[in-house]
Amino acid sequence: MTLTTDKFVPTSGNADASQLLTDQEQQWVDKFMDETTLFLGPDPAIMRTHEIMPRTAYEEECIAQGIDPLEVDRIRKRLAGALDEAFEMCESMGAAPGAKWADLSCAVYTAEGDVTYLSNRGVIAFSAVLHHPIRYIMKNWKDEPTVGINPGDGFFHNDSRYGMVHNTDQSMLVPVMRDGIIIAWVGATIHEGENGACEPGGMPSGSESPFDDGLRASPIKIVEKGHLRRDLLTFLQHSTRDPKLMLADIKVKMGATRRIMDTVDRLIDEVGQETFVASLRVTVEDVETEVRRRIAELPDGTVTFNQFVDSTLKENILIKFACKITVTGERMIIDLTGTGPEILNRALNSPLASTKSFMSQAVLSYWWPDLPRSTGALSPIEIITEEHTWADAGYDAPVGQSLQASFRGFSALQSAFAKMQFSSPQKYSNVVAPWFNQINDFLWGGTTQNGEQVGNLCADLNGMGGGAKAFRDGENAVAPLFCAMADLGEQEVMEEEVPFLQLVSKRLVRDNQGFGKFRGGMGYEMMVASRGTPSWGFMTVTSGSKFSSVPGMFGGYGCPTYPLAMVKNINIYDIIKKDPSQFNLSMERVMNEQPFAGGDYQSGHMGLQFDVAKEGELYMIAQGAGGGYGDVLERDPELVVTDLELDRISAHVATNIYGVVWEADTFVVHEEKTNLLRAQMRQDRISRGKPYKEFVAEFVQEEPPKDLLYYGSWGQDNNEELLATHWGKIEPERVKGKIKDLPLIMVPDRRVLKISKLEARVRELEQKYGEETVHKS
Amino acid sequence: MRVPMTEYLLIDLDTERWICRVCAHDFGDARGNYKEGTLVYDRDPQEIHPPVIAPEKYEFTFSPDPAFCRILEFYCPTCGTQIEAEYLPPGHPPTVDMLWDIDSLREKWNAHGGNPEEVVNYGPGENAEADLSARFDSVAPHAHSRQNEGH
Numbered sequence: 013m014t015l016t017t018d019k020f021v022p023t024s025g026n027a028d029a030s031q032l033l034t035d036q037e038q039q040w041v042d043k044f045m046d047e048t049t050l051f052l053g054p055d056p057a058i059m060r061t062h063e064i065m066p067r068t069a070y071e072e073e074c075i076a077q078g079i080d081p082l083e084v085d086r087i088r089k090r091l092a093g094a095l096d097e098a099f100e101m102c103e104s105m106g107a108a109p110g111a112k113w114a115d116l117s118c119a120v121y122t123a124e125g126d127v128t129y130l131s132n133r134g135v136i137a138f139s140a141v142l143h144h145p146i147r148y149i150m151k152n153w154k155d156e157p158t159v160g161i162n163p164g165d166g167f168f169h170n171d172s173r174y175g176m177v178h179n180t181d182q183s184m185l186v187p188v189m190r191d192g193i194i195i196a197w198v199g200a201t202i203h204e205g206e207n208g209a210c211e212p213g214g215m216p217s218g219s220e221s222p223f224d225d226g227l228r229a230s231p232i233k234i235v236e237k238g239h240l241r242r243d244l245l246t247f248l249q250h251s252t253r254d255p256k257l258m259l260a261d262i263k264v265k266m267g268a269t270r271r272i273m274d275t276v277d278r279l280i281d282e283v284g285q286e287t288f289v290a291s292l293r294v295t296v297e298d299v300e301t302e303v304r305r306r307i308a309e310l311p312d313g314t315v316t317f318n319q320f321v322d323s324t325l326k327e328n329i330l331i332k333f334a335c336k337i338t339v340t341g342e343r344m345i346i347d348l349t350g351t352g353p354e355i356l357n358r359a360l361n362s363p364l365a366s367t368k369s370f371m372s373q374a375v376l377s378y379w380w381p382d383l384p385r386s387t388g389a390l391s392p393i394e395i396i397t398e399e400h401t402w403a404d405a406g407y408d409a410p411v412g413q414s415l416q417a418s419f420r421g422f423s424a425l426q427s428a429f430a431k432m433q434f435s436s437p438q439k440y441s442n443v444v445a446p447w448f449n450q451i452n453d454f455l456w457g458g459t460t461q462n463g464e465q466v467g468n469l470c471a472d473l474n475g476m477g478g479g480a481k482a483f484r485d486g487e488n489a490v491a492p493l494f495c496a497m498a499d500l501g502e503q504e505v506m507e508e509e510v511p512f513l514q515l516v517s518k519r520l521v522r523d524n525q526g527f528g529k530f531r532g533g534m535g536y537e538m539m540v541a542s543r544g545t546p547s548w549g550f551m552t553v554t555s556g557s558k559f560s561s562v563p564g565m566f567g568g569y570g571c572p573t574y575p576l577a578m579v580k581n582i583n584i585y586d587i588i589k590k591d592p593s594q595f596n597l598s599m600e601r602v603m604n605e606q607p608f609a610g611g612d613y614q615s616g617h618m619g620l621q622f623d624v625a626k627e628g629e630l631y632m633i634a635q636g637a638g639g640g641y642g643d644v645l646e647r648d649p650e651l652v653v654t655d656l657e658l659d660r661i662s663a664h665v666a667t668n669i670y671g672v673v674w675e676a677d678t679f680v681v682h683e684e685k686t687n688l689l690r691a692q693m694r695q696d697r698i699s700r701g702k703p704y705k706e707f708v709a710e711f712v713q714e715e716p717p718k719d720l721l722y723y724g725s726w727g728q729d730n731n732e733e734l735l736a737t738h739w740g741k742i743e744p745e746r747v748k749g750k751i752k753d754l755p756l757i758m759v760p761d762r763r764v765l766k767i768s769k770l771e772a773r774v775r776e777l778e779q780k781y782g783e784e785t786v787h788k789s
Numbered sequence: 790m791r792v793p794m795t796e797y798l799l800i801d802l803d804t805e806r807w808i809c810r811v812c813a814h815d816f817g818d819a820r821g822n823y824k825e826g827t828l829v830y831d832r833d834p835q836e837i838h839p840p841v842i843a844p845e846k847y848e849f850t851f852s853p854d855p856a857f858c859r860i861l862e863f864y865c866p867t868c869g870t871q872i873e874a875e876y877l878p879p880g881h882p883p884t885v886d887m888l889w890d891i892d893s894l895r896e897k898w899n900a901h902g903g904n905p906e907e908v909v910n911y912g913p914g915e916n917a918e919a920d921l922s923a924r925f926d927s928v929a930p931h932a933h934s935r936q937n938e939g940h
C-alpha cells in the first residue's frame with residue numbers, strides 16, 4: 013500500500029482541455045506528492061516482480077570492458093568461499109537455535125539487489141527473497157536526506173511484507189561502496205525465532221491480524237558507518253521477548269557481513285571494481301539464459317498439481333493450492349489460479365514474495381541444483397497469481413504461519429517436476445517423489461531454568477522425511493525441504509538452555525511411511541515435557557492431520573496424517589521416579605494403554621496455540637514421511653521384510669499393502685506365495701476398478717460435501733471461480749465467484765461457535781422440561 | 790519411437806497413443822488424458838494409512854479422515870499396475886495431470902536423434918541409471934526391434 017497518486021490521465025474523447033496539467037504543473041504535483049508521501053509501505057512495483065533488473069548504465073560500462081569467463085568463475089569461487097565462511101560464523105556464534113542448525117544463509121547481491129551468489133549451505137529461500145528490500149532501500153532511502161546510504165551502514169528488516177520468507181527471520185544488508193556509489197550488497201539472514209508476536213517463537217499459528225504477527229520492521233538503518241545504533245537496537249529488543257537474542261545476533265550478522273566484505277574488498281583490489289561488478293552482473297544474466305535453455309529441453313505441455321490443506325491452524329478446513337505449469341519452448345508459466353482466498357483472521361496466508369521464494373528453493377535445490385544460486389533462476393519463469401488468495405496475500409492479511417502456503421509453492425514445483433523432467437534425456441537432478449512439507453515441531457516459550465525469557469523452536473523441523481527416488485527409498489528424517497544440509501541439533505546442549513526434556517526423540521514410528529515400490533523416508537516421534545520452570549508452554553504450527561500433506565509419485569502413496577497427542581494433568585517425572593519401568597514411552601503405548609492414572613489423554617490437529625505446559629505433562633508428535641514412488645506391489649519383498657524386521661512397518665502393511673508372504677519366525681520371504689498373492693491383488697484391482705468415465709460419473713460432485721469448509725476452485729475447468737465458506741450470519745454458507753467478487757473471508761472463533769451450539773441446546777432442554785428462565789444478554 | 794513419460798507410461802510417437810510400459814495396454818490418445826483409459830477406485834484412505842493410536846478413543850490417529858480425503862487409485866486395466874494414486878477431497882474431479890504437445894515431443898526427439906528408451910534415465914548419479922525400455926519387450930524380446938515398427 014504505497015500512498016502516491018497516479019499521474020493525471022485525461023479521460024478519452026471529450027476531456028476538458030482546461031483540466032490538463034502542463035508539464036510544469038505536473039512536476040509541481042509530483043514534487044508535492046514526493047515530499048508529502050504519508051507512508052512508504054511495501055511497494056507493489058517492487059514486491060510483485062521477481063525478474064532481474066535491467067543492466068544499469070554502470071554495469072553496461074563495466075561489461076563493455078570485456079568478460080573473461082575464467083576470471084568470472086574465479087571471482088564466484090572466491091565469493092563462495094567467503095560466503096561459506098560467513099555462514100559458518102553465523103552457525104557457530106549465532107544465539108538463535110535456528111542459526112545453530114543452518115537455518116540461515118549469506119549472499120552477495122548486485123547494486124540493484126539481484127542475488128548473484130549464495131552460501132553453499134543454508135536456506136536458499138532466505139537470500140533469494142532479499143532483492144525486494146534492497147530495491148526498497150535503493151528507491152526510498154538512498155536519496156532520502158534523513159537516511160542515506162554510506163559505507164559501513166547496515167540495514168535490518170524482518171517483515172515479510174517487504175520481502176522475507178517469514179517474520180521470524182532477520183536480515184543484515186550492507187552496501188559495497190566505491191567513491192560514493194553503491195556497486196553491490198552483501199547480506200546475512202538468520203531464522204531468529206522470537207519476534208514479539210502474539211505467541212512466542214515468531215511463527216504464531218494463533219495470529220488473527222497482521223498486528224499479531226510480531227515485529228514489523230521495514231528496512232531500517234540499524235548500523236550507521238560501522239556503529240550499531242543503540243536507540244533502534246533498544247526499540248527492537250523492547251519489541252520482542254528475547255532482548256539478548258536480538259543483540260547477540262545483530263552483532264553476529266555484522267561480523268559475518270564484515271567477513272564477506274573483507275573478501276570483496278580484497279577481490280576488488282585485485283581484479284578492479286569494473287571486473288567485479290561485471291562478474292556479478294553476468295552471473296545473474298548467465299543463470300537466466302541457462303534456465304531458459306533448460307526449460308527448452310523439457311517437453312512442451314502442461315502439468316497440473318493441486319494440493320489441499322486441511323487446517324487454518326485453528327480449525328480444520330480444506331483450502332486448495334492450485335498449480336498448473338505450462339512449458340512452451342523456452343517459456344514456462346506457473347499459474348496458481350484456482351488457489352483459495354486469503355482468510356483475513358487466520359495465520360496461514362503468505363505474501364506473494366514469500367511464496368515465490370520457495371519456488372526459488374525448489375528450482376535451485378531440486379530442479380537445477382548445479383546452477384549458481386541467483387535471482388536469475390526464477391527470473392525467466394512467469395508466475396500468475398491472484399492477489400488476495402492465500403498464496404498471494406494482501407497487506408491486511410495475517411501471515412504469521414505463511415509457511416503453510418509458501419511451502420506449498422515449493423511442493424507444487426517439486427512434485428510437478430518429476431512429470432516434467434521424466435522423459436528428458438538430460439537431467440540435473442533425480443526423479444523424486446514429494447518431500448515432506450510440514451514443520452512438525454514444537455515451538456516453545458517461557459522462563460528458562462536460568463531465569464531468562466525465551467521463545468523459539470526445536471531443531472526437529474529439520475527432520476523431514478525425504479521423498480522416495482525412482483531407484484531407492486527416501487531417506488528417513490533427512491533434511492528440511494528448505495535446507496539440504498541442516499542439523500537436528502544436540503538435544504543435550506539444548507537442555508542446558510531450555511527447561512524441558514525430549515523423553516522420546518528420534519524413534520521411527522511404525523507405518524509412518526509413504527508406501528511405494530520405493531518408500532518415502534520415515535519420520536520419527538518426539539515426546540517433550542517441561543521441567544524446572546515457573547512458566548512454560550508449547551505450540552505446534554502445522555496442518556496435515558486429516559488430509560495427507562504430500563502424495564506419492566507414479567502410483568506410490570503419500571504420507572499418513574499426523575495428530576498432536578497430549579497427556580495433561582500428570583507429572584511424568586514423578587511417575588518414572590516412582591516406577592522406572594514406566595519409562596517405556598511411545599505415542600502408541602501411552603495413548604492406547606493410557607497407563608497413567610488421572611491423566612487427561614487428548615488428540616488434536618497440529619495447530620496448537622500456545623498451551624501452558626505444567627511440569628511433566630506430555631506432548632507428543634511425529635515427524636512426517638516423504639512420498640512413495642511407484643506401485644507398492646513392485647517393491648522388492650526383501651525390502652519389505654527388512655522394514656518389518658526393524659518394526660518400521662506392521663504385518664498388516666506388509667501383507668495388505670505390499671502383498672508379501674513371509675516365514676514368521678525367520679522373516680524369510682515366500683517367493684512363490686508372494687507372487688501368487690500379488691497376482692491376486694492385481695486381479696482384485698482390475699475387478700474393483702471402474703472405467704474412468706463411469707467412475708467420474710459416480711464420484712464427481714458439483715460441489716464439495718456440504719459440511720466441508722472448502723476454499724478454492726472445484727476441479728480445474730473453471731479455476732477462476734472460487735468457492736469459499738462465508739459466515740455472513742451464524743451458520744456458514746458457501747459462496748462462489750471470482751476472487752474480486754467474494755466477500756471478505758473470516759472464520760469465527762471456534763469457542764464462540766461451540767458456545768452458541770451449547771446455548772441452543774440449553775434452550776431446547778429448557779423448553780422440553782418447561783423450565784422458565786430469563787436469559788439476559 | 791517410444792518415449793517413457795512416467796514410471797509406467799510411455800507415448801508411442803508413431804501411433805500417438807499412451808501405452809502401459811509394463812504390458813503394452815493402450816490408454817488412448819497421447820494428446821489427451823491418459824487417465825481416461827484407466828480403471829479407477831475410490832479408496833478409503835484409512836485402509837492405506839492405518840491408525841497408530843486407537844480410532845475408537847481419538848479423532849486424530851495418523852489415519853486420514855475419509856470425509857476430507859480420498860485416494861483415487863488408477864490401475865492399468867490389463868496388468869493391474871497402479872500407475873497413479875491421487876489424494877483428493879470427496880467428489881473433487883480427478884486432476885488432468887499431464888497434457889503433452891506431441892508434435893513438439895516428436896520434433897525434440899528427432900532433433901536429439903537417440904532412442905528415448907535407451908537414453909532416458911532417472912537423473913545424474915550411477916545408481917540413477919535405468920533400463921527404461923518397455924517391460925513387455927523383455928517378456929518377448931524377439932517381438933520388437935526397439936525401433937519404429939510399422940504400425
Ligand SMILES: [Zn+2]
Nearest residue numbers: 809812865868
Ligand atoms: Zn499394464
